[in-house]
Amino acid sequence: MANADDPRSMRTRAQLQAAVRRLLTEREPLTFARVAQAAGVNRSTVHQHYANLRELICDALIDDLRALVEPFGDCPFADPTQTPPELTAVFTIARNQADLWACLTEAETEAATARLQHLLTEQLTDRFRAGARPPGYDRVPPEIHARWIAGGLTALLTGDTDLDPAERADQAWALITGPA
Template sequence: MDDDRRVRRTRTQLRAATLRLLADDSTRLTMAAVAAAADVNRSTVHQHYDSVDALICDALADRLLAIASELTECPFADDRDRPPRQLVALFDAVADAAPVLSRLGPSASARVQHQLTGSLAAVLDARFRAGQRPPGFGRVRPELQADFVAAGLINLALRRGHADTARRLAGQAWRLIRGH
């Protein structure tokens, strides 16, 4: 029992140190830097994580789940022209995370995008299976529609240009989701 508590405490330290380093533009994120910031030795970091990418994904997991949860109450079944506030909130949340996400290398970035897409797809799948899905897609399996919509939303949110606002992107995404 004490070992489990120690493992959780150490991982919490490592995740917190990773987030602090990601927020600091001047610091290069390495296992050694995380070890120093968490006040542990490098072998401790390697015991818990096989790569910096794995550590980054674990450190960002709560933030990614929070971003995905923005759509738990999105009224997909409503017939409205304007994007729901939950969809705008999703794009705002990704924009808020952009400074941290922009510091990731290609491998970590791909893992984080995959993790975020998976989290969002799980939220959407639950909603769609409960009947809260855009009309006109009854012949598409809910999990396929959830995967498709999640991938599209995350790709759009992560690749947005500086001129695009969260509301504008949400409006474009809403039209694509609704099929009109």
């Protein structure tokens, strides 16, 4: 594998990721050969940087995935009284990303969903360890609590995007804060 911290390697990876995004929006099937052609490199270059296509796709979508995760860093979990606006914003982002997700195959969707769940788990674990948790979960280890909520949030974020973002946000808030 190429050194990911090398500036030349970083440029090549960015080229490959941009090629994936272009191919996805054009609804072209993704193969290493197609990505290499679209990026203007040879196929062995793609293999030097990525072990498999799913890893490349997840890297190409990382900014989209982070956009879904970052708002959870600002949610006021300690005040369960009403759904925070950050959640409505994140479900609006999810709705806006629906066309891109629709371009993925089932296996690609599974890989991106797994990466999303991992990122959510990390974000929530950090917040929960720092004491920013909904009340009533003290007996549950922060890592387990975060993993459980991340699973539900991932299902809500990647599920039916035809639902109103505010309605999805209310469902997510109920999941996060527990029964009222």
